[in-house]
Amino acid sequence: MKTERQILIQCDPNGLNELYEKYSGMLLGYISEVVKDSKLAEQHLVSIYNHIPGHMNELTGDGINTWCQLQRLTKKYLGLCEGELNNIKLDSSTYGACNKFHNLMTQEQREVFCNVYYRGKTVFELSKELKRSEDSIRALLKEAFVIIKKR
Amino acid sequence: MNVQQYIESGVLEAYVLGAASEAETQELLSYKKRYPQIQDALEELERDMEYIAEQMAIIPPPITWSKIEASINEITITPDYEPLRLRGREERSDYYRINRENYIEVAEAESTYIRVHKNWKWVFVAVFVLSKIFLACAIYFYLENRQAQQQILDLKTELKLHQTH
Numbered sequence: 001m002k003t004e005r006q007i008l009i010q011c012d013p014n015g016l017n018e019l020y021e022k023y024s025g026m027l028l029g030y031i032s033e034v035v036k037d038s039k040l041a042e043q044h045l046v047s048i049y050n051h052i053p054g055h056m057n058e059l060t061g062d063g064i065n066t067w068c069q070l071q072r073l074t075k076k077y078l079g080l081c082e083g084e085l086n087n088i089k090l091d092s093s094t095y096g097a098c099n100k101f102h103n104l105m106t107q108e109q110r111e112v113f114c115n116v117y118y119r120g121k122t123v124f125e126l127s128k129e130l131k132r133s134e135d136s137i138r139a140l141l142k143e144a145f146v147i148i149k150k151r
Numbered sequence: 152m153n154v155q156q157y158i159e160s161g162v163l164e165a166y167v168l169g170a171a172s173e174a175e176t177q178e179l180l181s182y183k184k185r186y187p188q189i190q191d192a193l194e195e196l197e198r199d200m201e202y203i204a205e206q207m208a209i210i211p212p213p214i215t216w217s218k219i220e221a222s223i224n225e226i227t228i229t230p231d232y233e234p235l236r237l238r239g240r241e242e243r244s245d246y247y248r249i250n251r252e253n254y255i256e257v258a259e260a261e262s263t264y265i266r267v268h269k270n271w272k273w274v275f276v277a278v279f280v281l282s283k284i285f286l287a288c289a290i291y292f293y294l295e296n297r298q299a300q301q302q303i304l305d306l307k308t309e310l311k312l313h314q315t316h
Contacts, residue, residue, distance in 0.1 A: 020216055029207035042215060049219045065197035067204060072169050101203065116170045117203075123170045138161030145164050148199055 016052055019059065023070055024049070030071065034078060034118050048077050075120045104147045112137055113144040157182065158192045167196045213266055 024045065031048075032041040051073070052059070059069045102110055111130070115121045123141075127134045165171040166179050182189050 016219075017216075020219065024215070025208035025210045026201070026204035028211045029209040030204055032209055033207060038209075042211065045211060045215060046218045046222060050222055053223075065194070065201075067201045068167060068197050071200070071204070075169055100206070116165075116168045120169060122172065123165050124172060126170075135160070138165050140161075141164040141168065141170070142159065142161035145196065145199060148203060 015056060015060070016049065019052060019066070019070070020049060023067060026067065027070065027074060031074065031078070044074075044078065048074055051077060079120060101144075101148050104150075105144055109140050109144045109147070112140040116141065152182075154182075154186050154188050158189060163189070163193055163196055167193065167200055 027048065028041055028045050031044050032038055035041050035044065052070075055073055058064075058073070059066050102114075105113060112126060115126055115129075116123075121129070123134050123137045126132075126137050130137070162171060162175055162179060166176060171179065179189070179193075183193060184190075
């Protein structure tokens with residue numbers, strides 16, 4: 001008897017492979033930065049790709065950016081493993097050590113960007129945590145993206 | 152509504168990073184349909200997100216895909232298919248241009264593996280054929296040489312017999 005996942009994959013058996021070929025490197029890089037453990041990151045990558053067949057329609061189609069959707073799915077999945085993430089102390093300077101953008105950002109911009117990008121925190125959560133207005137958090141995010149655009 | 156002011160507010164960045172509230176998300180999605188500038192800005196940000204991820208990409212070990220396949224326990228006959236239409240990747244720099252179809256993955260164990268380009272297949276075939284030719288030549292010349300040695304030996308014996316007579 002076939003599982004639901006098997007049936008879904010049989011409907012589009014190469015879709016998953018194509019997603020793997022295009023995004024697995026980006027996803028592994030992202031997860032590695034989040035969990036700071038290459039073995040664990042690979043395990044998460046395998047688990048996430050096992051979950052993808054059930055979300056295939058959310059990842060592809062007109063007007064959908066596959067990578068952004070995939071990253072949202074990953075954040076959601078990693079949120080389920082929050083216990084692991086909570087054990088990792090956030091230090092924005094350790095994130096993306098090889099990421100050239102981070103070095104161009106100010107401490108505030110980097111802190112906001114890293115908390116949102118790697119820890120999946122919302123603007124509301126960060127505004128409470130950093131005791132700043134939501135508008136200023138959004139402005140810092142905007143500035144961080146301006147720096148990335150300049151690359 | 153001042154569209155430019157809205158774009159500059161940082162709401163779009165919060166949205167693409169998944170940090171916007173539900174109300175902001177709904178508002179943005181409705182504006183996106185109404186204002187093409189917002190749609191364009193959002194698409195640009197999504198491409199930026201891809202660019203950031205590309206900069207941090209780590210190529211997974213070749214065995215990873217096998218692990219995924221194994222865990223799904225998929226045993227299917229692959230039919231002809233149309234490739235997925237994945238948006239936003241084409242115009243960006245490819246973070247890695249490794250076309251997996253061009254590679255043979257030889258997995259010896261989980262921790263040790265080699266990755267060989269398919270072009271090497273013809274080199275291996277040529278080496279194999281040449282080795283067979285050399286082997287045949289070696290056997291041929293060995294036999295020839297043995298025969299010649301035997302003839303020399305026979306001639307020497309004959310010569311010695313002539314000399315004694």
